[in-house]
Amino acid sequence: MKANPGERSIRERMAPGVLSQDGFLGTDGRSLQEIVAADRAELERAGVTPDEVADVIDGLHAAADRGLETPCPACDGRVSVEEIEVMGRIPCPFGCGYRAHKAVLRVHVAGRVFELTPLHAHLIREHGFFQxxxxxxxxxxxxxxxxxxxxxxxxxGATD
Ligand SMILES: [Zn+2]
Structure with a gap:
């Protein structure tokens, strides 16, 4: 696969300490296209679209905003989410000009806890990127x- 000419600068912005402390790529040595293609294929096999994932994250973010940093039920109480506010905004590492609120969404679901950020919704919806x-x-x-x-x-079962 031919390397995207913009990939080098995107990867530089994704490095630890540039836009975020931990960076976006971890230990992944694959190209951005390979990362995106593999994750897209997994979603497709499950019949789920990136938009649906982004919509759920946006919904959790909205629920967390209403909860004012206390755990707040979302998705009919099946998921609870709390927002840990971080001051400021973070620009999208793809250089598209988008800026997201800097915050951590701590999601509790089915006995597990994982952490998302508002930027996830944009990265997944616009760039198909799960990091x-x-x-x-x-x-x-x-x-x-x-x-x-x-x-x-x-x-x-929702009526709205
Ligand atoms: Zn972007």
């Missing part, structure tokens, strides 16, 4: 798929 393997904030597609399925069944 590299070993990255502090990589969202495993399997976890994203489980979350979408949980929230799908919760919203199927």
């Amino acid at each position: 590299g393997r070993g990255a502090a904030f990589r969202l495993e597609p399997a976890d994203a798929i489980a979350l979408v399925r949980l929230c799908r069944t919760a919203s199927s």
Whole structure:
């Protein structure tokens, strides 16, 4: 696969300490295209779209905002989320001009806890990027798929 001419500068912005303390790529040696393609394929096999994952994260973010930093139920109470506010904004490492609120969303679901950020929704929706393997904030597609399925069944009975 031919390397994207912009990949080098994107990778530089994704390095630890540039835009975020831990960076976006972890120990992943694959090209960005390979990372994105592998995760997209896993989502496709499960019948889940990046938009659905991003919508769930946006919904969790909105729920967490309403909860004012206390654990707040989302997805019909099947998921609870609390927001740990970090001051400021973080620009998208792909250089598209988007800036997200800097915050950590701590998501409690089915006895597990994982941490997302508002930037995840943008990275997944616009760039199909779940972050590299070993990255502090990589969202495993399997976890994203489980979350979408949980929230799908919760919203199927919703009346709004
Ligand atoms: Zn972007």
